[in-house]
Amino acid sequence: MLQSGEEMLRRHLSALALAVPMVAVLGIGSAAGAEPQVSIPCDVAALNSAITAANDNTGPHTIRLAPRCVYNVQTPASAGGLGANALPRITGTVTLLGRHTTIRRDPDASESFRIAEIDGPNGRLTVEGVTATGGGYLDYGGTYLPTDGGTLILRHSVVTNSTANVGGAIVVNQGSTLEVHDSVLRNSAAQQGGAIYNGPRSTTLLKHTRVEGNQATQFGGGIFTAGTSLTIKNSHISANRAFDQGGGIYNDRAPMDISSTTIADNRAGLMGGGIANYGTSTLTKSTVRRNSALNGGGIWQAPSFGVLNLVNSRIVDNTPNNCRPVGAVPACTS
Known part of the structure; x- marks a missing residue:
């Protein structure tokens, strides 16, 4: 029996109404094709439990943190050979998604600890929308330590006010990988690598990132690299x-x-x-300006140690000179 147009429309709208609750339910957990997620309250114990479950594959690998929350850590949750950590050691795949969220070492904490250690070969931590602050007072990595082949990826995040002897904010250790996208590393301190220490066999990539206001008592106020590669694109290295x-x-x-x-x-x-350059480096479409030192205000190219190639780059307005020794950097005028 043929249905009238009005009756068909009623049936169609009724079917849509029944479908809406199902879509909402899927959105809470794992919508078709999406990575399962868990949302946690503003509670350090809940954060630690969610990370442990992600490591053990007994819970979602993506953890949605409470927005505008400060996860204030008073005592470390884990310890490794290179010091204690605010969070459980990352041994699996873990993603922390924040929104104006902070993870910090309590300013009154009596123990020294960084925020997170990422242990290879399977440890992989992605952090998005999170400020990590106050960590350190250790030998290595004040805030983050990817080690033994671990991977750390920071997106739209801030690392600040941390300290260590090596790598005030981050140490990339023993063949590990660091990627930093659209983020800020500021106001951290070390003997070497105020913000980042890119260690032997390790790789670091910075894109659309600011490294600013860090300091080292020895080498590399912003970044110290001795690794397999350091790649910096569309970024600012300033006031270190x-x-x-x-x-x-x-x-x-x-x-x-x-x-x-x-x-x-x-x-x-x-x-x-x-820059103090003792390796093989290339600067492309970049600017080195208003820097200062006793010598080589812009760039110091160590004699007999690699080369520094300039491609459409400008070395200008540095004090007391742009490049030293004279002639060590082709196309750089004093």
Whole structure:
């Protein structure tokens, strides 16, 4: 029997109404084709439990943190060979999604600990929309430590106010990987690598990132690299300080590729206000300006240690000179 147009429309609207609750239910957990997630309250114990479950594959790998929450950690949840950590060690795949969310070491905590250690070969931590602060007072990695082949990926995040002897904010250790996208690393301190220490056999990539206001008592106020590669794209390395060499960056005999990046207003006590280069490096479409040092205000290219190639780049307005020794950086005028 043929249905009238009005009756068919009623049946169609009725079917749509029945479907709506099903869509809402799928949205809470794992919508078809989406990664399962768990949302946790503003509670450190809940965060630790969710990370442990993700490590053990007994819970979702993606953890949605409480928005505008400060997860204030008073005592460490784990310890490794290189110090204690606010969170359980990351041994599996874990993603932390925040929205104006902070994870911090309590300013009154009596123990020294970083925020997170990511243990290879299977440890992989992705952090998005999170400020990590206050960690450290350790030998290695004040905030994050990917080690033994671990991977750390930061997106739209901030790392600040941390300290360690090596890698005030982050140490990339023993063949590990660091990626930092659209983030800020600021106001951290170390002897070497005020913000980042890119260690042997490790790789670091920075894109659309600011490294600013960090300091080192020795080398690499912003970044120290001795790794397999350091790649910096569309970023700013600014207002960092090293009391010895490499106010912005210290390259210890490693490959380094910098493009579309500004290195400005950094200082070094001795050489290389912007960059102290002891490796093979290329600067493409980049600017090194207003940096200062005792010598090599812009760039110090160590004799007999690699080369620094300039491709459509500008080294200008550095104090007391742009590049030293004279002639060590082709196309750089004093």
